[in-house]
Amino acid sequence: xxxxxxxxxxxxxxxxxxxxxxxxxxxxxxxxxxxxxxxxxxxxxxxxxxxxxxxxxxxxxxxxxxxxxxxxxxxxxxxxxxxxxxxxxxxxxxxxxxxxxxxxxxxxxxxxxxxxxxxxxxxxxxxxxxxxxxxxxxxxxxxxxxxxxxxxxxxxxxxxxxxxxxxxxxxxxxxxxxxxxxxxxxxxxxxxxxxxxxxxxxxxxxxxxxxxxxxxxxxxxxxxxxxxxxxxxxxxxxxxxxxxxxxxxxxxxxxxxxxxxxxxxxxxxxxxxxxxxxxxxxxxxxxxxxxxxxxxxxxxxxxxxxxxxxxxxxxxxxxxxxxxxxxxxxxxxxxxxxxxxxxxxxxxxxxxxxxxxxxxxxxxxxxxxxxxxxxxxxxxxxxxxxxxxxxxxxxxxxxxxx
Amino acid sequence: xxxxxxxxxxxxxxxxxxxxxxxxxxxxxxxxxxxxxxxxxxxxxxxxxxxxxxxxxxxxxxxxxxxxxxxxxxxxxxxxxxxxxxxxxxxxxxxxxxxxxxxxxxxxxxxxxxxxxxxxxxxxxxxxxxxxxxxxxxxxxxxxxxxxxxxxxxxxxxxxxxxxxxxxxxxxxxxxxxxxxxxxxxxxxxxxxxxxxxxxxxxxxxxxxxxxxxxxxxxxxxxxxxxxxxxxxxxxxxxxxxxxxxxxxxxxxxxxxx
Numbered sequence: 209x210x211x212x213x214x215x216x217x218x219x220x221x222x223x224x225x226x227x228x229x230x231x232x233x234x235x236x237x238x239x240x241x242x243x244x245x246x247x248x249x250x251x252x253x254x255x256x257x258x259x260x261x262x263x264x265x266x267x268x269x270x271x272x273x274x275x276x277x278x279x280x281x282x283x284x285x286x287x288x289x290x291x292x293x294x295x296x297x298x299x300x301x302x303x304x305x306x307x308x309x310x311x312x313x314x315x316x317x318x319x320x321x322x323x324x325x326x327x328x329x330x331x332x333x334x335x336x337x338x339x340x341x342x343x344x345x346x347x348x349x350x351x352x353x354x355x356x357x358x359x360x361x362x363x364x365x366x367x368x369x370x371x372x373x374x375x376x377x378x379x380x381x382x383x384x385x386x387x388x389x390x391x392x393x394x395x396x397x398x399x400x401x402x403x404x405x406x407x408x409x410x411x412x413x414x415x416x417x418x419x420x421x422x423x424x425x426x427x428x429x430x431x432x433x434x435x436x437x438x439x440x441x442x443x444x445x446x447x448x449x450x451x452x453x454x455x456x457x458x459x460x461x462x463x464x465x466x467x468x469x470x471x472x473x474x475x476x477x478x479x480x481x482x483x484x485x486x487x488x489x490x491x492x493x494x495x496x497x498x499x500x501x502x503x504x505x506x507x508x509x510x511x512x513x514x515x516x517x518x519x520x521x522x523x524x525x526x527x528x529x530x531x532x533x534x535x536x537x538x539x540x541x542x543x544x545x546x547x548x549x550x551x552x553x554x555x556x557x558x559x560x561x562x563x564x565x566x567x568x569x570x571x572x573x574x575x576x577x578x579x580x581x582x583x584x585x586x587x588x589x590x591x592x593x594x595x596x597x598x599x600x601x602x603x604x605x606x607x608x609x610x
Numbered sequence: 611x612x613x614x615x616x617x618x619x620x621x622x623x624x625x626x627x628x629x630x631x632x633x634x635x636x637x638x639x640x641x642x643x644x645x646x647x648x649x650x651x652x653x654x655x656x657x658x659x660x661x662x663x664x665x666x667x668x669x670x671x672x673x674x675x676x677x678x679x680x681x682x683x684x685x686x687x688x689x690x691x692x693x694x695x696x697x698x699x700x701x702x703x704x705x706x707x708x709x710x711x712x713x714x715x716x717x718x719x720x721x722x723x724x725x726x727x728x729x730x731x732x733x734x735x736x737x738x739x740x741x742x743x744x745x746x747x748x749x750x751x752x753x754x755x756x757x758x759x760x761x762x763x764x765x766x767x768x769x770x771x772x773x774x775x776x777x778x779x780x781x782x783x784x785x786x787x788x789x790x791x792x793x794x795x796x797x798x799x800x801x802x803x804x805x806x807x808x809x810x811x812x813x814x815x816x817x818x819x820x821x822x823x824x825x826x827x828x829x830x831x832x833x834x835x836x837x838x839x840x841x842x843x844x845x846x847x848x849x850x851x852x853x854x855x856x857x858x859x860x861x862x863x864x865x866x867x868x
Contacts, residue, residue: 213722224710520706523667524770525695525723527688604667607706 214530218537228510229542235506236546236587237553239499240579244554246495247575249561250488252568257481260401267437267470268340269447271295271454273429274464289429290464293417296334296433298457303449308336308436313420313427319373319413321384326372329412330386332420332430338364338397340436348380348395356416359423364395366410384413386424391415443469492575499579500586503543507590511535511598518598519606528599532592539591543584550583551576612679614777614809615641615664620673622659622832633659635832636673641778641811646804648820649813651829658782660829661813665698665780666690678777695723699771701781701812705763707755713766714738714751720774741769745799761792768799772808779803781812785819791853797822798846822846 222229273290296311313332318325335350337343351362363384370379374393383390391413400409421427435450437443447467454465518531554576558569598606622634634656641647651657662668663675666682669690674683678697685693694700699720707716717738721729729737742748745765755763764784771779781800785793793816801822804810812823820826821844828836 210728217722220711220715224708516706517708520708521719521723522691523665523694523700523706524720525691525774527691527723529688530723602668604662607702 211533214533215537218534218541221534222538222541225510232503232506232510232542232587233546233549235499235502236543236583237550239496239503239583240547240550240576241553241557242499243492243495243579244551244571244576245557245561245569247488247492247579248554248558248569248571249567250484250491251570251572251575252562254481254484254488255570256568257484266342267440267443269435269437269443269450269467269469271299271433271435271450272466272468273432274462274466289427291430291433292428293421293430295454295457295465296430298453299433299435299450302453303435303446305438305442305446305449306435307438308334308340308434310334310337310340310434311417311430312432312434313417313425314431315420315425317386317424319369319384319386321373321382322377324373326369328369328372330420330424331412331414332417332424333414333434334417336436337414337434340434343400344398345395346398347378348393350395351416356418359419360416361389361391361419361423362394362415363391364397364414365393366397366412366414367399368408368411369413370396386413386415389423391419437469492578496579496582500582503583503587504590507539507587508594511591511594514595515598515601515606515609518595519601519603519609522599522601522603522606531599532596535595536588536592539588540584542591543587546587547580547584551580554579611643613640613642614645614678615639615811616674616676617664618674620660620663620670620675622656622663622668623671633832634663634670637829637832637834639827639834641809643777643809644804644807645809645811646800646822646824647811648823648826649811649829650815650817650820650826652815655829656832657813657829659832661780661782661811664778664811665700665782666693691723695720696774697777699768699774699776699779701764701767701771701779701784703783703786705755705760705767705787707763707766707770709756710754712752712754713742713747713758713769716755716766717741717769717773720770724774737773738769741773742766744772744803745769759792760788761795764788764792764796765799768796768803772803777809779808779810781810783813783815785814785816791850793819794846794849794853797844798850801846818844 271291293311296309299306300309310333315330316327317330318327319330334356335352338345338350345364348364350364351360354360355362365379365384373379373384374382379393379396382393384393385391397410397412397414403409415424417430421430435446437446447469450467451463455463458464521531522528555571558571561567562569598609601609617637617639619636619638620634621632621636624631624633637660649657649661659668663670666677670683674681676682677693680693682690682693708719714735718734721734721737739748739751742751745768747762747765747769750758750762755766758766768779784800785796788796797819800810800812804824810823814820821840823840824843825837825839827834
C-alpha cells in the first residue's frame, strides 16, 4: 500500500470520528497547555523573587562598626563610632576586585518642602551608591564626586518622598530643607518597593556623605561602608582583603568592625528562590504525569474500541504493517495538532493570567519542549501499542472482539 | 479446468483449552468455477471453522488447501492477506462495515490494500460505484451504514466483496441477521452474481436459504456427511413474487407490484 494512500486512510479515519479525534487532541491540548501555564506562572513568581533579591544589589560587601561597650553595657553591632571616611578611602584605594565604595551615614530627620513636611531616612552616600544598589535614577542624575568634595547641598530622593513633598510637581530643581539647610533635588530614584524585611525603600533622601557628616549629622564617623565586589566568586577573597586592610590600619588593636557579604544577608531570599524552584519542578512533573495519563487513557480506549475495524481491514487484505502505519500516522497527526494547539493555549492562558490577575508569568522554552515531548511520546506510544497488539491478532479474533 | 478450491484431507485442532478440540476431521473438497455451495450443519459441526480456513483467515492444522492453483497452507501472514485481498471476497453475518464511513468508501476499502494493482483514486471510485450498481445501491453511495437497512448493509458488504474481482465469494451466514424477505433479496443478489460466473460458498443453517444454492454440503462433527446437488433450487425472483402476493393477501402491503 502506498504511503499517500495510508495517509489518506488515516486522515479519513480521523475525520470520520471527529468527536473522538477532538477529545483525544483535547487530552493532549490540556496536558501541554496546563504544564506550560503552570510552569510559566511558577517561573514568573520565581523571577519576581529573584528580582527582589537582585534589587538588594549584587555582590555587595558591607563593613559595620564594632560594638560599643561602656561600663559593662554592650551595644549591638554598629554601635561603636569606629569606622571613618579614611577607612572607606583606604578600601577604595587598596583593595583589588572592587567596583565601587560608598561610605554610608544614616540618620532620620524631618524634611520640609513646599510647606509640607515629612520624617524620612537621610542617607549620606557616595556617587557609587545607585550602581552598588542596582538602583536606577529615573529623573535627573546622581550627584558627583565634585559634590562630595565641595560638601554640596544636593539630594537624590526616593519615590515616597516625592509623593509626600512634591505631589503635583516636578521635584527636580526644587529645594527641600533638612535641619533648615536647603538642599537642591537633583535626581529621583526608581521605585524599589518594600524590602524583603518590610521597610519602604523608597522613603529616602540621599545626599553626599560629606554633606551629611559636616552639615546634617555633624559627626566624624560613618555608619557603614558599602563595597561592590566585581564578581560573586571572589567575594570571599575581597571580604578577607578588607578585613586584613582594616586590621592593618588598626595596628594590632582588637578588630572593631564586622564585614558581611550580601550573600549572607540574602541567604534567606536565595533559600526562598530554591524552594520555589523545587516547588515548580514538582508541579511540572505532576502536571506532566496527569497530562500523560490523560493522553494515555484516551488513546488506549480509542484504539482498543477500534479492534473490530482493525479486524475488518486485516480480513480484506491489509498487512499488519499497513494498519500500524495508519494508526501511527493518526497518533502523530493528533499529537502534533494537539501539541501546537496546546502550546497556543498554554501561552494564551499565561498571558491571560498575567494580564487579568497580575500574576507574573515567564514562558520557559524548556517546559514547552518537555511538555510537547512527553505528551507526543505518550500519545504516539499509546496510539501505536494497542494497534500493534490488535494487528498481531488473527483477523477472526479481531473481528470477534467486542 | 482445475477446481478453484481444492482441499485435501484438512484437519483443524484447537489446542487452546485443556482438551484439544478437533473441529474439522479430514474434509476433502473441490469447488469449481461457477459453483454456488451452501455449507450446512448444526452448531459445532465445524462449518465456521471450515469457512475460516477456506477464507484464509485460519490455517489448517493438517492437510493441503489449493486456492486457484496456489498452495496456501504454508504462506505467511502477509501473503495470506494478499490472497484474501486478491482472490477472495467476504460477506459476514454481522456485515462488518466500517461505521461512520459511506457505502462507497466501504466498498473502496479492499482496493486501497491491493498489492498488485495500482489504481488511481478516480479508478477506485469508479469501480466501487460499479459494484454498488451491481447490488442495486448506486443511489445510496453516500449513506452511512447506520442510515441503511440490514439488507442494504449486507448488499454494501457484497459489493465490497466483489470489488477486487475475487475467484470465490465467501459468505458466513449472510442472512443470519436479516428477516426472511430481505434474506430472499440478498440471495437474489447472490444468484445474480453466480449467474455471471462468480463462485460462491456460503455457510447457513437455514434449509430454505440453502435451497437457493446449487450444491449443499452438510457437516457433522467435523466431517462432510452429505454432498449433493440441489435438485429443484429456489429462484429468488420467483420466491419474492410469491411472498409479495402472500403479503398482499394478508394486507401487509398495499398492492402487488409486478
